[in-house]
Amino acid sequence: MARESFDKEIQFLRMLVLTSGAYSRQQFADRLGISIHTFDKTIRKLKAVVSAVHERLPAEQGKEFAETLRYSYYESADPLLLFLYRAKSVKETESYRLTLIVAELESRPLTALELLDLCCAGLPEELALPDEKTIRSDLKYLEEAGVIVRVGTARPYRYRLYTELLTALSDEELIDLYDFVDVMANTQVPSVQGYLLRDSLKKAIRRQGKELAEPFLYKYHYYSRILDEAHLNLLLQAIAARRTISFLYFSPKAGKSYGSQNTNPLFARESEGKEARVLPLRVVYDHQYGRWYLLAHSAKQRVAKFRLEGMTQIEEGDPVEEADFAAKLALLDLRTQQSWLVDTGYPVTVRARFYNPEEASRNFIKDRVRLQGQWGVITEEDATSFVYEITVNGMTEIKPWLRSFGSSCEVLAPKRLREEFIAEWKEIQRYYESVREDV
Amino acid sequence: MNLFEKMFNYQVMAKLGESGTVALTRHERAWLKSMLTHPAAESALAPETREKLVAILADEPDAGYLGGLQEKARSVERQVHHPLLRPLRRIIAAKKGMRITYTLRNGSVQRNVRGFPYKLEYSMVKREWYVLWMHLRRRAWMATKLSNIMLVEYSAMSEEAAEANLARISTVLADRKNQLTLAVVPAYNRELSRILYALSCFEKEVEYDELSDTYQIQLEFSGDDSDYVLSKIRFLGMRVIIVEGAYHQRRMYESATKALVRYGVTDDADSQPSDPAEVSETAGEKDAG
Numbered sequence: 001m002a003r004e005s006f007d008k009e010i011q012f013l014r015m016l017v018l019t020s021g022a023y024s025r026q027q028f029a030d031r032l033g034i035s036i037h038t039f040d041k042t043i044r045k046l047k048a049v050v051s052a053v054h055e056r057l058p059a060e061q062g063k064e065f066a067e068t069l070r071y072s073y074y075e076s077a078d079p080l081l082l083f084l085y086r087a088k089s090v091k092e093t094e095s096y097r098l099t100l101i102v103a104e105l106e107s108r109p110l111t112a113l114e115l116l117d118l119c120c121a122g123l124p125e126e127l128a129l130p131d132e133k134t135i136r137s138d139l140k141y142l143e144e145a146g147v148i149v150r151v152g153t154a155r156p157y158r159y160r161l162y163t164e165l166l167t168a169l170s171d172e173e174l175i176d177l178y179d180f181v182d183v184m185a186n187t188q189v190p191s192v193q194g195y196l197l198r199d200s201l202k203k204a205i206r207r208q209g210k211e212l213a214e215p216f217l218y219k220y221h222y223y224s225r226i227l228d229e230a231h232l233n234l235l236l237q238a239i240a241a242r243r244t245i246s247f248l249y250f251s252p253k254a255g256k257s258y259g260s261q262n263t264n265p266l267f268a269r270e271s272e273g274k275e276a277r278v279l280p281l282r283v284v285y286d287h288q289y290g291r292w293y294l295l296a297h298s299a300k301q302r303v304a305k306f307r308l309e310g311m312t313q314i315e316e317g318d319p320v321e322e323a324d325f326a327a328k329l330a331l332l333d334l335r336t337q338q339s340w341l342v343d344t345g346y347p348v349t350v351r352a353r354f355y356n357p358e359e360a361s362r363n364f365i366k367d368r369v370r371l372q373g374q375w376g377v378i379t380e381e382d383a384t385s386f387v388y389e390i391t392v393n394g395m396t397e398i399k400p401w402l403r404s405f406g407s408s409c410e411v412l413a414p415k416r417l418r419e420e421f422i423a424e425w426k427e428i429q430r431y432y433e434s435v436r437e438d439v
Numbered sequence: 440m441n442l443f444e445k446m447f448n449y450q451v452m453a454k455l456g457e458s459g460t461v462a463l464t465r466h467e468r469a470w471l472k473s474m475l476t477h478p479a480a481e482s483a484l485a486p487e488t489r490e491k492l493v494a495i496l497a498d499e500p501d502a503g504y505l506g507g508l509q510e511k512a513r514s515v516e517r518q519v520h521h522p523l524l525r526p527l528r529r530i531i532a533a534k535k536g537m538r539i540t541y542t543l544r545n546g547s548v549q550r551n552v553r554g555f556p557y558k559l560e561y562s563m564v565k566r567e568w569y570v571l572w573m574h575l576r577r578r579a580w581m582a583t584k585l586s587n588i589m590l591v592e593y594s595a596m597s598e599e600a601a602e603a604n605l606a607r608i609s610t611v612l613a614d615r616k617n618q619l620t621l622a623v624v625p626a627y628n629r630e631l632s633r634i635l636y637a638l639s640c641f642e643k644e645v646e647y648d649e650l651s652d653t654y655q656i657q658l659e660f661s662g663d664d665s666d667y668v669l670s671k672i673r674f675l676g677m678r679v680i681i682v683e684g685a686y687h688q689r690r691m692y693e694s695a696t697k698a699l700v701r702y703g704v705t706d707d708a709d710s711q712p713s714d715p716a717e718v719s720e721t722a723g724e725k726d727a728g
Contacts, residue, residue, distance in 0.1 A: 022647040162463070187563070190505075229442075286511050287514070362544055370515070400675065404671070406694040424677055425698040432688050433692075436692055
């Protein structure tokens with residue numbers, strides 16, 4: 001069976017989540033380069049998964065799917081987009097068989113033949129009966145997935161369910177573990193495996209007839225990062241194995257051939273994708289926008305950058321020599337050492353004066369600079385302000401951060417950046433000229 | 440190691456749910472093993488629990504492959520877990536009251552205050568935990584940093600009183616809901632993806648007008664987070680303009696005007712700004728009274 005990559009579903013969901021219902025069916029389909037028919041089919045499939053996973057979701061007739069996805073993120077403890085990882089297609093007979101095998105193995109260790117008998121007796125009548133080969137391949141899959149383990153070495157092999165993680169802990173410990181997993185899945189990357197574990201722990205706690213309170217809230221998350229994690233494991237493994245990869249890339253960069261269209265490049269048509277073959281070196285998560293990047297070495301560029309959301313049909317290739325990989329990684333680290341995010345432009349020293357808040361009991365400006373200012377340092381300080389200095393590759397990536405401080409930040413150098421800030425604040429002031437009378 | 444496992448399939452999950460069986464995969468165990476090496480594990484789990492887990496996971500592969508992962512522009516990770524999460528989550532789960540002793544921003548101490556804890560909230564920006572609670576005597580809505588709490592103890596509360604408090608809290612939260620509407624400046628339409636990513640942390644609704652090729656984004660947020668929302672809008676610079684929300688429009692005008700004063704650009708002396716708290720950021724310090 002062909003490996004499901006979910007590229008279409010991920011693109012589809014990302015667009016739904018980011019644009020939150022902006023487009024009609026036709027506009028949506030146009031932007032993804034699919035037919036209305038495919039659009040409707042995909043929606044139907046995703047809806048089925050969502051409603052099976054989240055029973056509490058509003059089920060009103062005619063409720064738009066996009067609306068379902070807008071469902072209160074902050075107040076809901078369950079990350080809605082996780083359902084993507086529950087969408088792998090499984091034949092109905094297989095889903096019955098796997099469930100039956102797992103459930104039987106929970107009570108006692110069994111052999112393949114014993115399981116065959118139990119399956120033949122326990123499966124719904126309308127389903128085709130399995131043969132021994134099928135059961136053996138199911139067991140092989142479950143063993144590889146780490147769901148079951150072999151007991152002892154005597155033949156015929158017996159298998160049992162592998163859930164020590166749940167059975168070895170007391171009820172109170174299980175709640176502590178649940179909380180730990182919840183906190184880590186929500187505050188660290190990668191998170192998807194953690195969210196899946198959280199679901200399992202929740203089931204284990206509720207199975208004991210206990211109510212499980214969900215007292216934690218997190219603000220603010222970039223929810224779509226869960227979608228981009230779909231390819232993360234594949235890339236990290238390729239890096240660990242020093243393997244090249246090939247993929248079809250849709251550059252989300254502005255301009256290019258879509259300049260005159262309404263089309264958002266992020267959701268460009270397949271025909272506009274580009275074949276790429278690279279040696280992956282690092283995956284970078286950007287906390288500023290909640291976006292993922294792949295940094296790699298390619299024949300054309302010594303440091304090639306790709307956004308994970310534009311990568312589809314990823315395939316692993318051949319491995320390279322360790323020394324070759326190490327040399328390329330060292331070069332990359334050298335080039336990105338001073339990147340605010342991933343810029344590899346010329347280093348420039350940025351100096352900015354930050355003004356302490358007036359009449360506040362706490363210097364929240366300085367707190368924030370210390371918290372978010374990466375490797376920059378405070379070089380001078382007086383009663384009302386302090387000077388922050390940092391050397392970064394290019395000015396583009398740090399600029400939004402400096403600007404977010406508003407009038408509490410004055411760029412001192414370089415001169416060009418200072419001038420850009422003056423021009424931008426003039427323009428922004430002009431945007432709101434009409435409200436000045438009220439000030 | 441593909442995350443799309445047949446075991447995670449929704450039909451399989453649903454059927455396992457019916458039989459009450461819980462199955463775990465190596466994906467989940469490998470992730471947990473790597474997370475147990477984080478310092479937060481020490482505060483979140485009792486030593487015996489941690490030892491048990493480490494022993495169970497000993498044979499799982501190390502998450503060495505995570506070495507290829509790098510994070511950029513992250514806030515310094517001051518705090519991921521806090522020891523008070525354990526007792527507080529239990530009080531919240533039981534819907535009981537608490538007696539809390541904590542320091543205010545000015546350093547003064549509030550002792551033995553009766554409160555009703557509602558939720559524990561983590562700020563991804565400040566990387567700190569807060570308890571959101573109701574001050575019972577003052578009937579005030581509070582958010583207190585866990586690091587400012589000196590002592591917290593369980594205190595009895597009847598089920599009726601707890602329900603009444605929860606009802607009051609939902610009214611308070613609804614009252615605090617705030618919204619504004621942004622328009623994407625058409626010259627920046629091609630940066631729509633960047634703009635939407637930056638705003639993807641808020642509850643939002645996007646409208647697209649095909650005729651004029653314009654996008655409008657309505658954001659909904661708690662009033663306590665106005666300053667944080669404004670910092671995001673300044674972050675985006677000229678790409679977006681607030682088209683609805685008079686208060687936030689005024690704040691943006693003040694920001695720009697005051698910034699220009701900093702740069703010595705004062706072609707209009709009448710528009711001196713006056714708001715000192717301009718860049719204060721996000722919620723959580725309302726406990727100053």
